[in-house]
Amino acid sequence: MTAHDTATAARVRALVAEELPRLVGIRRDLHMHPEIGYEEYRTSQVVVRELSDAGVAYAAGLAGGTGVLAHLPGEGARAVALRADMDALPIVERSGREWASRTPGRMHACGHDGHTAILIGTARVLARLAAERTLPHPITLVFQPAEEGGGGGKRMVDEGALDGRHFGPPVDRAFALHGWPDLPLGEVGTRRGAMMAASDRFEVHVSGTGAHAAWPHRSADPVVCAAAIVTALQSIVARNVDPLDAAVVSVTVMQAGEAMNVIPDRALLRGTYRSLSEETRSMLERRMTEVAEGVARAHGCTARCECIRGYPVTVNDDGAVAQFEQVARATLGDARVRTIAAPVMGGEDFAFFGPHASACYWALGLARPGIGCPALHAPDFDFADEALPTGVELMCRLALA
Ligand SMILES: [Zn+2]
Ligand SMILES: [Zn+2]
Structure with missing residues (x-):
């Protein structure tokens, strides 16, 4: 100085x-x-x-x-x-x-x-x-x-x-x-x-077919489907993100149904995803969409994944x-x-x-x-x-x- x-x-x-x-x-x-x-x-x-x-x-x-x-x-x-x-x-x-x-x-x-x-x-x-x-x-x-x-x-x-x-x-x-x-x-x-991470949120809208809870074979149950999607989403960070990179996919809201004896016809998942690069951010969005849509198809339901970008x-x-x-x-x-x-x-x-x-x-x-x-x-x-x-x-x- x-x-x-x-x-x-x-x-x-x-x-x-x-x-x-x-x-x-x-x-x-x-x-x-x-x-x-x-x-x-x-x-x-x-x-x-x-x-x-x-x-x-x-x-x-x-x-x-x-x-x-x-x-x-x-x-x-x-x-x-x-x-x-x-x-x-x-x-x-x-x-x-x-x-x-x-x-x-x-x-x-x-x-x-x-x-x-x-x-x-x-x-x-x-x-x-x-x-x-x-x-x-x-x-x-x-x-x-x-x-x-x-x-x-x-x-x-x-x-x-x-x-x-x-x-x-x-x-x-x-x-x-x-x-x-x-x-x-x-x-x-x-x-x-x-x-600091990119901080974004997502929603998965699951649509199925409702039925009486005692006739599950007449439904395409969005509750079971949403539960499977929550589990499958965990594989993205575990299997798609480079272990030396870091990312988060957290499902924080799960909503479905009103009555104990009715299988509803839709379910909603919401959560946040975090990443440390634009590449990983885009990859998370692509994989969340693929996983949600693919799992839904396997359950006879459909899913629409909406990614809402927040801070980069x-x-x-x-x-x-x-x-x-x-x-x-x-x-x-x-x-x-x-x-x-x-x-x-x-x-x-x-x-x-x-x-x-x-x-x-x-x-x-x-x-x-x-x-x-x-x-x-x-x-x-x-x-x-x-x-x-x-x-x-x-x-x-x-x-x-
Ligand atoms: Zn703060
Ligand atoms: Zn602060």
Whole structure:
């Protein structure tokens, strides 16, 4: 690092420390007032209030009304994007915290309150830095709604978050973080290639012939057929997926019949399938269709398999990962930067940023020493405030690198 870089790094750390008490207050306030996907109106207002207070330019009301895009000018022809998701989950909170949800059935169980507070903090620190010196790149901050299945990230991208339509030049590099319960506080990590799985769902509609339950020979029983399809679907991951690849086919809903003494004429299966490459994703879809249709034929029924695509694979770009690792080591020291060994089969809509910018999705440690951290989406989860300064400092340094 040059003397100039060292001075900037020290200044960032000092500014993060100054902003921290405010950010802890914001994080707990957001936790207390969780809003699910596309309903983040209050959250969006908090973001806008904090950006205005710091003198950061923004465009609000995106992606259905709650998305916010903010921008800091800088030198250079390409911008760096930093993204946070703002939505909560339909879960009843049992964290017992003083700042637990005040809205029954709504909870920040995935830590997006922490992500939002970190990006607010990053905007505020960078704005203060920009008042002292010219930033090396224009910086675009994406506050997206509806990560939990609603595809808010895709809508932000479709509405021009990365292409320079609203502010500054187009984005060519993008970073997003997620709180990581398995990683100790103060540590961060990422991996090259696939980081999060493609997350898709399917439905199998089985049609047969109903009959009196005592005359099964007059039926083409869709219940027995659906049960056979559930079993046969398990062979796809076991027999069609390369053992060194990974995939999931889970049937999670099975519906048929109304009466104990009637064989119904239809059955419905629903579930999710996950994969780590486009090839495997397409193969799963082809095989699920073949297996469902073939097994149904063997039972004298018909089956229609419908595959509904959700989020694609979140793929980390090698160059963006290399930059993340270099900046993280310089900021936190070598010992605090890990390589995440394996991808996670959860989905993530930061995946939609990848085709437009070289992207890196990284993990921010949340596990307290000797205590750990509850799982994401668990009713006792709470984002660790101790992770806020690491998150803000590293996001700032990534934006300045
Ligand atoms: Zn989640
Ligand atoms: Zn999440």
